Amino acid sequence: xxxxxxxxxxxxxxxxxxxxxxxxxxxxxxxxxxxxxxxxxxxxxxxxxxxxxxxxxxxxxxxxxxxxxxxxxxxxxxxxxxxxxxxxxxxxxxxxxxxxxxxxxxxxxxxxxxxxxxxxxxxxxxxxxxxxxxxxxxxxxxxxxxxxxxxxxxxxxxxxxxxxxxxxxxxxxxxxxxxxxxxxxxxxxxxxxxxxxxxxxxxxxxxxxxxxxxxxxxxxxxxxxxxxxxxxxxxxxxxxxxxxxxxxxxxxxxxxxxxxxxxxxxxxxxxxxxxxxxxxxxxxxxxxxxxxxxxxxxxxxxxxxxxxxxxxxxxxxxxxxxxxxxxxxxxxxxxxxxxxxxxx
Amino acid sequence: xxxxxxxxxxxxxxxxxxxxxxxxxxxxxxxxxxxxxxxxxxxxxxxxxxxxxxxxxxxxxxxxxxxxxxxxxxxxxxxxxxxxxxxxxxxxxxxxxxxxxxxxxxxxxxxxxxxxxxxxxxxxxxxxxxxxxxxxxxxxxxxxxxxxxxxxxxxxxxxxxxxxxxxxxxxxxxxxxxxxxxxxxxxxxxxxxxxxxxxxxxxxxxxxxxxxxxxxxxxxxxxxxxxxxxxxxxxxxxxxxxxxxxxxxxxxxxxxxxxx
Numbered sequence: 279x280x281x282x283x284x285x286x287x288x289x290x291x292x293x294x295x296x297x298x299x300x301x302x303x304x305x306x307x308x309x310x311x312x313x314x315x316x317x318x319x320x321x322x323x324x325x326x327x328x329x330x331x332x333x334x335x336x337x338x339x340x341x342x343x344x345x346x347x348x349x350x351x352x353x354x355x356x357x358x359x360x361x362x363x364x365x366x367x368x369x370x371x372x373x374x375x376x377x378x379x380x381x382x383x384x385x386x387x388x389x390x391x392x393x394x395x396x397x398x399x400x401x402x403x404x405x406x407x408x409x410x411x412x413x414x415x416x417x418x419x420x421x422x423x424x425x426x427x428x429x430x431x432x433x434x435x436x437x438x439x440x441x442x443x444x445x446x447x448x449x450x451x452x453x454x455x456x457x458x459x460x461x462x463x464x465x466x467x468x469x470x471x472x473x474x475x476x477x478x479x480x481x482x483x484x485x486x487x488x489x490x491x492x493x494x495x496x497x498x499x500x501x502x503x504x505x506x507x508x509x510x511x512x513x514x515x516x517x518x519x520x521x522x523x524x525x526x527x528x529x530x531x532x533x534x535x536x537x538x539x540x541x542x543x544x545x546x547x548x549x550x551x552x553x554x555x556x557x558x559x560x561x562x563x564x565x566x567x568x569x570x571x572x573x574x575x576x577x578x579x580x581x582x583x584x585x586x587x588x589x590x591x592x593x594x595x596x597x598x599x600x601x602x603x604x605x606x607x608x609x610x611x612x613x614x615x616x617x618x619x620x621x622x
Numbered sequence: 623x624x625x626x627x628x629x630x631x632x633x634x635x636x637x638x639x640x641x642x643x644x645x646x647x648x649x650x651x652x653x654x655x656x657x658x659x660x661x662x663x664x665x666x667x668x669x670x671x672x673x674x675x676x677x678x679x680x681x682x683x684x685x686x687x688x689x690x691x692x693x694x695x696x697x698x699x700x701x702x703x704x705x706x707x708x709x710x711x712x713x714x715x716x717x718x719x720x721x722x723x724x725x726x727x728x729x730x731x732x733x734x735x736x737x738x739x740x741x742x743x744x745x746x747x748x749x750x751x752x753x754x755x756x757x758x759x760x761x762x763x764x765x766x767x768x769x770x771x772x773x774x775x776x777x778x779x780x781x782x783x784x785x786x787x788x789x790x791x792x793x794x795x796x797x798x799x800x801x802x803x804x805x806x807x808x809x810x811x812x813x814x815x816x817x818x819x820x821x822x823x824x825x826x827x828x829x830x831x832x833x834x835x836x837x838x839x840x841x842x843x844x845x846x847x848x849x850x851x852x853x854x855x856x857x858x859x860x861x862x863x864x865x866x867x868x869x870x871x872x873x874x875x876x877x878x879x880x881x882x
Contacts, residue, residue, distance in 0.1 A: 472736055472737055473729075474729050479718060480720075481716060481720070481724045484714060485711070487711065488711035488712060489724070491695050491707065492695065492711070492724045494698050494725045505646075
């Protein structure tokens with residue numbers, strides 16, 4: 279006799295899969311509809327342009343962080359990488375305190391520095407064999423400390439006007455940060471979803487030991503994904519400095535928490551191996567819409583944090599509940615199959 | 623005779639424990655050799671050395687007559703060796719095709735970066751069809767598949783890359799009777815395709831059903847290699863439990879419970 283689950287059970291399972299898969303999108307749509315109704319000026323082109331420019335910084339960092347997370351790691355030093363690289367970049371270009379370097383030379387140096395800081399996280403994870411959470415907590419303090427030391431208590435001004443374009447410029451009606459964000463998202467999506475490298479990142483996050491046995495060089499992969507995270511931090515640093523136009527140690531501080539929240543809201547698994555760039559972008563948009571909509575509605579920051587935290591717990595909690603339910607169903611099905619095949 | 627695999631004087635210890643002591647193994651081309659022994663006999667350790675998961679402290683490995691150095695799973699793969707682990711080493715978060723091609727993805731484009739998904743799914747579908755695995759699509763996630771389906775996906779992985787030597791670690795241990803029979807049939811098919819197969823198992827009847835020879839380990843030392851056609855289950859069990867010094871004795875007093 280074949281094991282046929284009942285129709286209501288099948289429907290309920292399929293419904294739960296659909297709800298889990300599209301939950302971030304549904305949350306986003308509900309948020310947009312609600313704020314369109316209650317917040318003045320929410321549903322306008324200018325507001326959406328403003329909102330997307332606001333989230334472009336987090337999105338770029340989050341794409342880098344996503345590589346690390348899908349591989350099964352975590353990077354808590356993203357904000358600190360931005361603090362340090364943004365100060366170094368400001369010093370390289372500043373005519374008041376620094377080297378008056380041309381932005382076209384200083385920017386690659388800044389991005390390369392970000393990449394090195396990210397790679398250092400990977401190197402330390404490989405050599406110390408400690409969970410990246412601890413490693414990057416430690417390097418977060420180090421990078422932040424370095425930023426403060428190099429800044430020496432100064433707000434670094436005297437940046438060249440030609441540097442404004444990256445954070446303040448427009449191409450037609452579209453702000454440059456949005457264009458850079460789109461480029462990063464597209465390249466990130468290509469590498470993660472359409473290359474052998476991306477496929478290995480998912481494999482590594484799904485089962486690290488199996489990946490090793492399949493001949494995947496885990497140490498090199500870990501180094502690379504952290505370097506990609508640092509590379510993204512370097513780009514974010516450039517845009518943020520250009521936007522603020524003043525080298526400050528507060529720039530980028532805490533951005534990793536928004537990036538992490540967006541990734542988790544968008545379906546990236548904390549344990550690794552799962553998530554899509556589209557989901558991540560949806561997650562960042564949820565954060566952006568909530569921040570923007572609540573501001574327009576007149577809610578204080580305190581309430582925004584309250585809502586974001588509650589939403590994160592609800593979304594991730596529901597996802598984990600669904601996963602454990604499906605795992606239990608799989609075990610039940612296997613046991614039923616074994617009982618049938620082993621019975622005389 | 624040129625062997626598919628020849629391991630000579632393999633030694634391995636973990637701390638103060640000698641897992642393998644001067645073990646020699648010869649696998650003929652196109653044969654199925656059962657590797658048996660009690661728990662801790664060194665079966666998995668010996669095979670993990672061949673697959674590159676462990677490195678021997680001492681000894682030589684020859685593949686088709688050539689002495690080789692195997693320091694990693696990739697080295698082993700380059701020698702045409704695939705190992706299917708007891709815990710399967712599959713990726714629950716990936717679909718069938720990506721599991722089959724994990725670590726050896728098919729690529730296209732001038733830089734060799736872009737996944738050739740079309741070819742991967744087509745090839746995976748062909749493999750699944752050839753192996754008569756009951757899987758509707760190579761795009762299905764493996765997380766919800768049965769033990770037998772997962773074993774067959776692991777076999778498809780090896781076949782996809784034209785491995786010449788396959789190591790299987792307890793492939794039928796977690797399977798029901800029907801699925802185990804299907805898998806044993808598949809192993810025989812793979813032998814017919816020219817693969818040389820090393821089969822670690824506690825189920826002696828499996829060995830008697832499909833193997834040509836059986837290699838017996840006890841306490842990290844080689845006991846004997848027997849032709850399956852010339853021995854009984856009792857002979858093998860005696861060798862496993864009492865070692866070569868007791869070979870020829872009757873196994874009446876041995877309680878053997880590992881038939882699964």
